Amino acid sequence: MVSGEEKGEAFSAEEVGQMTLTIGNGTYDVMQAGKVLKKGAHTLNEKKSPKHIDGTDTAGTTVGINHGIYEITAAGHFRVCFAPVGKDRPTAFSTTAENGNFVHDWKRAAK
Numbered sequence: 001m002v003s004g005e006e007k008g009e010a011f012s013a014e015e016v017g018q019m020t021l022t023i024g025n026g027t028y029d030v031m032q033a034g035k036v037l038k039k040g041a042h043t044l045n046e047k048k049s050p051k052h053i054d055g056t057d058t059a060g061t062t063v064g065i066n067h068g069i070y071e072i073t074a075a076g077h078f079r080v081c082f083a084p085v086g087k088d089r090p091t092a093f094s095t096t097a098e099n100g101n102f103v104h105d106w107k108r109a110a111k
Helices: 013-018
Strands: 003-006 019-024 027-032 035-045 051-060 064-072 077-082 102-107
Touching: 003 013, 013 019, 019 102, 051 077
Parallel strands: none
Antiparallel strands: 003 102, 019 027, 027 035, 035 051, 051 064, 064 077, 077 102
């Protein structure tokens, strides 16, 4: 993780350093310090603007469907913004205490 924010509050450098994301075959695992935060499956719709991503959390801190948006930047970052379970899809990469959204910025680890 390069950076993260939830409900308008930036993650600490320590939190960012503990987070990992593994994606493969339509599934994901988000871990923090070796513990599962979220685990599930996702679908992408790159034809929408902004591009849509839906994550169905099956294990971790939440269970349910998070609607979100995503982008892959020129620098190779995978950036997502998700609404809390049961809330409408975000339209921008922003978080506030009121909307409860979270934004994660990920960069592929060197092999």
